[in-house]
Amino acid sequence: MMRRILAAALLGLATLAQAAPQHAITLYDEPPKYPADFQHFDYVNAKAPQGGTLRLSDFGGFDSLNPFIPKGNPASQINLVYDTLTFHSLDEPFTEYGLLAEKIEKDPQQRFVRFYLRPQARFADGTPVTAEDVVFTFNTLMTKGDPMYRNYYADVDKVVAEDRLRVRFDFKRAGNRELPLILGQIAILPKHWWDSRDFGKTSLEPPLGSGPYRVAKVDPGRSIRYERVKDYWAKDLPVNRGFNNFDAVVVDSYRDLTVALEAFKAGQFDFNEERIAKNWATAYDSPAVRDGRIVRQELPNDNPWGMQGFVFNMRRPVFKDVRVREAISLLFDFEWTNKQMFFGSYKRDRSYFENSEMAAHALPDAEELKILEPLRDKLPPQVFDSVFEPPVSDGSGIIREQKRKAYRLLLDAGYKIVDDRMVDPDGKPLSFEFMLAQADFERVLLPFKRNLSELGIDLQIRLVDVSQYVNRLRSRDFDMMVASWPQSNSPGNEQREFWHSSSADNPGSRNFIGLRDPAVDALVEGLIAADSRDSLVHHARALDRALQWGHYVVPNWYLDTWRLAYWNRLAHPQKLPPYSYALMTWWQARENAEPSTATAQQESR
Structure with a gap:
């Protein structure tokens, strides 16, 4: 006892x-x-110089x-x-x-x-x-x-x-x-x-916080200036040493990415993360790049990428049938798009946890099957015996086999061709709208639109301004759009906001698809409750398979590097962290950019 x-x-x-x-x-x-x-x-320069202004850009403007x-x-x-x-x-x-x-x-x-x-x-x-x-x-x-x-x-x-x-x-x-x-x-x-303000209303009044900067000047929709809080209480804490080295941070808003790039090359702002492959390949041929005043670097990005894709809004009846969604997906020719528009720089996204060990790129192992087996009658059979692979073309622009397969799927779903149009059993044409806010993306959609039209499917591209786009997105008033779901190294509660039935009707959630699937709900809850790294990985792969075989998006592409361009008045620590380029650990090395032959050597020695 x-x-x-x-x-x-x-x-x-x-x-x-x-x-x-x-x-x-x-x-x-x-x-x-x-x-x-x-x-x-380890990834900061604890003795970085303090001072100067970091000038950045933003797309679309702001009103709050x-x-x-x-x-x-x-x-x-x-x-x-x-x-x-x-x-x-x-x-x-x-x-x-x-x-x-x-x-x-x-x-x-x-x-x-x-x-x-x-x-x-x-x-x-x-x-x-x-x-x-x-x-x-x-x-x-x-x-x-x-x-x-x-x-x-x-x-x-x-x-x-x-x-x-x-x-x-x-x-x-x-x-x-x-x-x-x-x-x-x-x-x-x-x-x-x-206590004396209405939290639920938008406002341009500079807010009070406890952070390293305060709002100093606001030009609504166009520019905002932050200035360092001179007596910032936490400036000497270990977690802040080497951070927040600029006296001020200024962000100018642009409504056109082409105009923004030209402004960067003209020295209107200091730093640009380039997200457009064509620009990275062709648009940086300028005197400032050639003489080293603008530095270009590609840095490894070890973060999980997640998924980017053309999203089917499952709230629309036209997308209820998985065969229709798969057929439409088959008609996006990634290889041709990558070759002709992206200079071959991208990889095909085929996982909701891409660029990580959590991606389901092989058949499920015994541990995954233990997770999946209780849900067998609620999941597509391919989850258990097939590896999801998007279609692969030869890059020529001719996708006959993909079109044949798409046609067969649509016939199985009850569609047929009438007067060169794909119609359902009630004679209603297969037609939908793709909502866009970025004009540059239209060129990616036009070849997709052409492939769809050859099977009698009508895709209308609707370009709207940013405010309308945001409002329509929140009210779920769209048929298709492009969206992404970024992932962390330790996914968890945010998966509810992405895929769970409880978030389907929340206008602020990222459940753009409108998913209401009991099996997906169970897999999300299992992932959140994982009690070890090994369990987390297996639950993520199981969830990945269910999402892949649901054909809820047309998978796009991803990049496992950051493409950065910056004026050489900036410098960054010699050792950057694996999961971020940590811009707020950078500093102003000199007041003005100077020609240099060592264009990539901007680090503190």
């Missing part, structure tokens, strides 16, 4: 030790890379400085105004270090997480950050914020201010390992400031 009592006491002590407040938390309780007494991250609500287009880089409870390490898959929170206490059974706020934490007006601000922030986001928050934090039961500097989040159920980490990523709002 005494032995059992002693054993129980030891177990209790072990649990208490496990739950002791920590300087950092990880997903599976593995040790963080950096110890409690670390001075700075409130990024937390489903209304308006928020200004780019507005996150610089806010601090979060924790800081996400850029060279670890998923580790959170204390920022506003000095310590984090995570319950071993994942039933709660407790944050201990730093006594010195201040908003920019000098008001201390307290537990009441955290409670206010969470409750406001859940009741008045973008609907995505209600999905993202669905497992939170309540938040309690235990004292002035200690706040606890209680969960509805045990076992959600990701939830403590993503709660740490909440940007904390000042209760005293918002």
Whole structure:
């Protein structure tokens, strides 16, 4: 009896030790890379010069400085105004270090997480950050914020201010390992400031935060200027050393990407992440590039890519039949598009977890089958015995075999050709609209439109302005569009917002497809509840297969590098992290760009 009592006491002590407040938390309780007494991250230059202005660009303009609500287009880089409870390490898959929170206490059974706020934490007006601000922030986001928050934090039961500097989040159920980490990523709002304002309305009033910058000047829709908070309370914390080296950050908005690129080459802004392959291949032949004033670099991007594709809105009856969706997908000729338009620079996206170990690129193994087998009657049979592969052409532009297969699928679905038009059993033409906000993308769709028309399918391309695009997207008023679902190294609760039935009707969610599938719901919940890295990988692959064989999108393409161009007045650390180019660790090396023969050697020596 005494032995059992002693054993129980030891177990209790072990649990208490496990739950002791920590300087950092990880997903599976593995040790963080950096110890409690670390001075700075490995990927920063802790002695980087301070000063100067970083000039950036944005596409589409803005009409709001409130990024937390489903209304308006928020200004780019507005996150610089806010601090979060924790800081996400850029060279670890998923580790959170204390920022506003000095310590984090995570319950071993994942039933709660407790944050201990730093006594010195201040908003920019000098008001201390307290537990009441955290409670206010969470409750406001859940009741008045973008609907995505209600999905993202669905497992939170309540938040309690235990004292002035200690706040606890209680969960509805045990076992959600990701939830403590993503709660740490909440940007904390000042209760005293918002008490006299309407959180649910868009506003161009500069907001109050506790972050390293403040909004200094606003030219609505055109430009915004952020200036460093001179007495920023956290500037000497280890998580901030080497960051926020510019005195000011200015973002100019452009409504045309071609105009923006010309402005960059003319020196109107300093940094450009190039996302258009044609531009990267042909548009940078300028004196500033040739003499080294503009540096071009391709840096490895080790992040999971996720999926980009032409999205079928399943709310539309025309896309209910999987055979129709697959037939349409067959008529996109990626190889020709990549060769003729992208200079062969892209790879075909075929996984919702592309560029990662979580991608389902082989037959399911025994562990995956254990996950999938209980759902066999709810999943396509190919999930169990086939590897998903998008069609591959020879790049000539002639896709006869793909057209034949698409035609057979449409016949099986009850369609037929009448007067050169593909019609359903009721005689209704197979016709739909593709909504676009970027004019440059139209050239990609025109060959797709031509292939569809050769089978009697009518695709109309509708180009709309950014505000109309956003409104129609939120009201789900579209047939098809292009969208992407970025993934992290540790996917979790955000998968509900992407694929779960509970998010299908939320205008702020990324469930653009309108998915309402019990099998997908079960696979999402299983992924969120994974209790080890190995389990997470197997659950992600299982979910991937269900999404692949649902033919919910026409898969596009991806790139496993960052294509960066910048004026050589900027410099970056010699060692950048694997999951980000970490722009806020860069600095101004000189006031003006200068010709140089060593165009890529802009790092601190």
